[in-house]
Amino acid sequence: MSVPSCYKKETKPAKFCPGCGHSIVLKMLGQAIDELGIQKDAVFSIDIGCSLLAWDFYDVDTVQTHHGRTTPVAVGIKRGNPKSVVIAYTGDGGAYAIGLQSLLHSALRQENVTVITVNNTLYAMTGGQAAPTTMPHEVTDSTPNGDFTLESPLMGPELVSQIGNGDLYIARGSVSNPMTLKKYIKKAITHQMEGKGFSFVEALSICPTNWKTDAKGSFEFLKTMEEVYKLGEINRDGTS
Amino acid sequence: MNKVLAIGNEVVVEAAIDAGASMFCGYPITPSTEILAGWAKRADVDKDLVFLQTEDEIAAGFATIGGILAGKKAWTASAGPGNILMQDSLAMAEAMRIPIVTYIAQRGGPSTGTVIFSQQELFLTAHGGNGEGMRIVYSPGNLQELYDYTFKAFDAAWRYRFPTFILSDGYLGKTFGEVIYHKGKTIDAKPMLQDKERIEKGEYVNIRNCYSLEDELAEVLNKDIEDFHKMSPKIVEYEELYCGDAELIVFAHGSVAEAVKAAVSMAREQKMKVGLFRPITLRPLPKEAMIKAVRKAKKIMVIEAAHGQFAKLVRDALFGATQAEYYSYFKPAEGIVPEEALEKIQEVL
Ligand SMILES: Cc1ncc(C[n+]2csc(CCOP(=O)(O)OP(=O)(O)O)c2C)c(N)n1
Ligand code: SF4
Numbered sequence: 001m002s003v004p005s006c007y008k009k010e011t012k013p014a015k016f017c018p019g020c021g022h023s024i025v026l027k028m029l030g031q032a033i034d035e036l037g038i039q040k041d042a043v044f045s046i047d048i049g050c051s052l053l054a055w056d057f058y059d060v061d062t063v064q065t066h067h068g069r070t071t072p073v074a075v076g077i078k079r080g081n082p083k084s085v086v087i088a089y090t091g092d093g094g095a096y097a098i099g100l101q102s103l104l105h106s107a108l109r110q111e112n113v114t115v116i117t118v119n120n121t122l123y124a125m126t127g128g129q130a131a132p133t134t135m136p137h138e139v140t141d142s143t144p145n146g147d148f149t150l151e152s153p154l155m156g157p158e159l160v161s162q163i164g165n166g167d168l169y170i171a172r173g174s175v176s177n178p179m180t181l182k183k184y185i186k187k188a189i190t191h192q193m194e195g196k197g198f199s200f201v202e203a204l205s206i207c208p209t210n211w212k213t214d215a216k217g218s219f220e221f222l223k224t225m226e227e228v229y230k231l232g233e234i235n236r237d238g239t240s
Numbered sequence: 241m242n243k244v245l246a247i248g249n250e251v252v253v254e255a256a257i258d259a260g261a262s263m264f265c266g267y268p269i270t271p272s273t274e275i276l277a278g279w280a281k282r283a284d285v286d287k288d289l290v291f292l293q294t295e296d297e298i299a300a301g302f303a304t305i306g307g308i309l310a311g312k313k314a315w316t317a318s319a320g321p322g323n324i325l326m327q328d329s330l331a332m333a334e335a336m337r338i339p340i341v342t343y344i345a346q347r348g349g350p351s352t353g354t355v356i357f358s359q360q361e362l363f364l365t366a367h368g369g370n371g372e373g374m375r376i377v378y379s380p381g382n383l384q385e386l387y388d389y390t391f392k393a394f395d396a397a398w399r400y401r402f403p404t405f406i407l408s409d410g411y412l413g414k415t416f417g418e419v420i421y422h423k424g425k426t427i428d429a430k431p432m433l434q435d436k437e438r439i440e441k442g443e444y445v446n447i448r449n450c451y452s453l454e455d456e457l458a459e460v461l462n463k464d465i466e467d468f469h470k471m472s473p474k475i476v477e478y479e480e481l482y483c484g485d486a487e488l489i490v491f492a493h494g495s496v497a498e499a500v501k502a503a504v505s506m507a508r509e510q511k512m513k514v515g516l517f518r519p520i521t522l523r524p525l526p527k528e529a530m531i532k533a534v535r536k537a538k539k540i541m542v543i544e545a546a547h548g549q550f551a552k553l554v555r556d557a558l559f560g561a562t563q564a565e566y567y568s569y570f571k572p573a574e575g576i577v578p579e580e581a582l583e584k585i586q587e588v589l
Binding site for chain 1: 263265290292294295296298299300302303304305306307308309310311312314328329332431432433434436439440442444445446447448449450
């Protein structure tokens, strides 16, 4: 996998923990930016969460926002400058808890932006508390012994797929298959560039630090996630 | 120059457009809704104006910021509970030196409260964030000033890059009367993101407000504080009435000061030695002028439609500078008419 040319070289290696899935998602996004030739037109808008560590990740105009607020900032940027290609990058807490209202309404209004959400089943930046994506009986910092978890976690892309006029691009990929994830990201951004409206990609990701897993354990955990969260492009009826 | 008959909320929209505003994001709340609806009607006709009604005030504030980053002169308007929700975005604007303009029609509170008279959002507006309140707050008193200071707010915000507010109320927004629209010169907005000239040189910006080191943040913050202090003498504005020989100086702001102005004029006809000092910028406050004004005064009185928010600012500014006796008349979230202000002046003198 070649190093994307839109990387800001002086900030590499990046600030993520070793083995972090964010690095893989960002690499795929970097390659997508290169391959679509949008380095000069792209605006990268990031949430608070471990995504903030990417504030100087690319040689791409970037703005770091507040927790849960990257979607409305992205919307404002796109409304203010429709020629820019606006990519919002958020964690699952930022997208599905504190920022859910803005995610859904941006889809409802068919805002012409792309949102990429990293699902690692928890709030990584604050030390691994439960998120709306925490799986049943998963142990996190705020679900000791796997208590206090939801019976069924939030299915973000499926939820968003129910919104609006149906002409949305929605997909769920995984860092276990980076090339497919990149394909989804490119399709999402292309959807925006063609003026077709809201696009949304969830990326299943790895957080060895808060999962307390080694390399093997991380991929086993990711496998369990992939059983709970179906991979693929998601249609309005929720099917992949 | 153009003399018209207009209602306060229309005047605000007109002033914003004259000042070059090109984008508005908001969420309806009385008594600022007419600003949102008024802008929508203008944007419906003029396709260069961007309008977005968001899902809430949090999104309104952040989408406004997005527009500003993209190079628009974007602004918003809110009130009471909406002002509370907007503090999230306003704190970010303050941290990133984003020149956002916000019109606040104060509501009586706490909570849902009332919608006509109030001066209770002074602290929230000036200091509502987790920061130092590096903000500019104008308090207009009448229709003409509503136009003048809304216009000025855009100029100040884009010139000095601090969040700038027009602190008003429902009463002023509903006031009908004569106004002169005298479109002046305005400063251009430049994009902070996607500045093509810069990008063509191969330069990209990475803007943040999150720091891992305390000294990194301190450096940014100290610079902002220094800039704010440097700007202050250039921006402070006030109005003085009969302060020269006054034994009693009344401090008031906004539409309450209009009532006090009338009361002071009546008192002067009765040969009472009373003056009015009215800061127009509540932040920064015209501290030196305030100290000068009270030099000969034996008494000072603060009149406001809040329980001492403005009075705290006044006392802080005058601390150690006067021996004058201190009086106050507080009517949180109620209107104050000239006759009752005159009565209070008579009681004190
Ligand atoms: C308004 C607000 N509330 C809470 C926080 C604290 N906080 C920072 S990151 C975070 C959660 C991050 O989780 P997620 O969005 O899933 O991203 P991740 O770190 O897992 O990538 C929280 C709650 C904050 N910064 N701002
Ligand atoms: S805490 Fe988890 S999500 Fe955050 S950088 Fe480390 S591994 Fe990645």
